[in-house]
Amino acid sequence: MADEMRAMLDQLMGKDRDVPLDQRVIRRPKFNDPEVCKHALAGLCPFGLFPNTKSDLGPCEYEIHEDHLDWEAIQAEYDGLPAREKDRLGYERALLRLLDRLVGEMDRKIIKAEERARMESAPKPLNVTQQAEVDGLRQQAKDLTERSEKLAEEGDVDASMAAVAQAERLRKDAEGLVARYSRPDRQLEVCEVCGLFMQSTDSEARKRDHIEGKQYQGWLAIRQKHSKLQQKLGPGGGAYPPLGARGEREEGEVPEAQHDDKDRSRSRSHGRHHEERERRRSRSRSRDRRRDDRHRDDRYRDDRYRDDRRRDDRRDDRRRDDRGDYRGGSYNAAPFDYGRRRY
Numbered sequence: 314m315a316d317e318m319r320a321m322l323d324q325l326m327g328k329d330r331d332v333p334l335d336q337r338v339i340r341r342p343k344f345n346d347p348e349v350c351k352h353a354l355a356g357l358c359p360f361g362l363f364p365n366t367k368s369d370l371g372p373c374e375y376e377i378h379e380d381h382l383d384w385e386a387i388q389a390e391y392d393g394l395p396a397r398e399k400d401r402l403g404y405e406r407a408l409l410r411l412l413d414r415l416v417g418e419m420d421r422k423i424i425k426a427e428e429r430a431r432m433e434s435a436p437k438p439l440n441v442t443q444q445a446e447v448d449g450l451r452q453q454a455k456d457l458t459e460r461s462e463k464l465a466e467e468g469d470v471d472a473s474m475a476a477v478a479q480a481e482r483l484r485k486d487a488e489g490l491v492a493r494y495s496r497p498d499r500q501l502e503v504c505e506v507c508g509l510f511m512q513s514t515d516s517e518a519r520k521r522d523h524i525e526g527k528q529y530q531g532w533l534a535i536r537q538k539h540s541k542l543q544q545k546l547g548p549g550g551g552a553y554p555p556l557g558a559r560g561e562r563e564e565g566e567v568p569e570a571q572h573d574d575k576d577r578s579r580s581r582s583h584g585r586h587h588e589e590r591e592r593r594r595s596r597s598r599s600r601d602r603r604r605d606d607r608h609r610d611d612r613y614r615d616d617r618y619r620d621d622r623r624r625d626d627r628r629d630d631r632r633r634d635d636r637g638d639y640r641g642g643s644y645n646a647a648p649f650d651y652g653r654r655r656y
Contacts, residue, residue: 341383344391345402350375354391355408357538359415362531368507370415409546412539419532423508430503430510436495443494447487454483507532 342349350373352358360373378384391399399405439447461476500513507528511520523529 342377342381342387344387346377348376349387350378351404352408352411353378354388355404356542357408357412357534359411359531359535362534363527366527368528368531405542406546409539409542412535412542415535416539419508423503423505426503426508426510430501434497434500437497439491439494443490447490447494450483450487450490454480454487457483504529506536 344354350358352360352373352375358373358375358378360370361378363369377387381387391404394402457476457480461473461480464470464473464476502511502513503509504511504523509523509528511523515523
C-alpha cells in the first residue's frame, strides 16, 4: 500500500518532491529517457485507451505520456529526427508488433463471439403442441388439394378453384406459425471492431452510445493505427528486424546482415561434428572387429582342446582293450575308474 501511494505521489508531484526548492535541479525529460512512452511517441499507446472497461490492458510500463507538461517538447524532439534515425530506434516497429498481437487476439475473440451469437440466434424447435397445430393446418391443406382435384374431374371448376385458394391460405398460415413459434428470444450481433454483443432490439440511442463508447473508439484507433503502420512498414515491420518494447533488440535477435555469417559458421560446425561422428563410428567398428576376432580365436582354441581330449580318450580306451582278457564276449580286465581320467 505504501509503495502504491509513493508511486502516485511521484507521478503527481515528481520524484524530487521532498528536495528543497533551492536544491532542485529542473531537467526536462528527453524522448529517449527510459520513462518516456515509446508507443506514444510512435503515435499511440494502447494501454491508456480502456480504463475501467472489460478491454483494460493494464498499466503501461512507461510513466510519461501525453498528459505530461513537457510532452509537446518531447514529441517535437522525436519528430525532428531524420527518418533513418527513427528507423534505427525502431519505435514504430515495436508498436506495430504490439498492435499485431492485440488485433490478432481481438479477431479471435470476435470469431468465438460470432459462433455464440449464431447459436443463440438459431431458430427454436417447436414443442409437441405447436407441432401438432402446424401439422393440422398442413393436413387440411392437403385434403383440400385432393378435393379440388376431384371437383375438377367432376367438372365443377369454380368449387375446385375455391378449394385450391383455401388450401393455399392454410399453407401460408402453417408457415407463419412455424416462423412465429421458432423465432429466438433475441437476435445477437457482434461488433466487428471491438467484439461487443448488440441486440437487434437495441434502440438508436443505445447504438449511438456504443459507437461513442471507450471500447469502440479505442479499438477503432488501434485498428486504424495498425493499418497505417502496415502500409508504411509492411506486415511485421517490413525488412527491419522487430525490436523490443524499449527500442532495443530482444535477446537472441541479430541483425539481418549477420545471418549469412551465422549460417556459414553453423554449416562448418555441422561438418566438423559430422566428421567427428564418422571417426567415432569407425573406431567403434574397429573395436567390434577386434573383439569378434578374439572371440573366434577363443572358440578355435576351445574346439582344438576338445578334439585333443577326445583323441586322448580314444587312445586310452584302445590301451585298456589291449590289456584286457576277452572271455566269452566279455573282458575280465579290472573295471576302469572314470573318475581318475585326466583331462
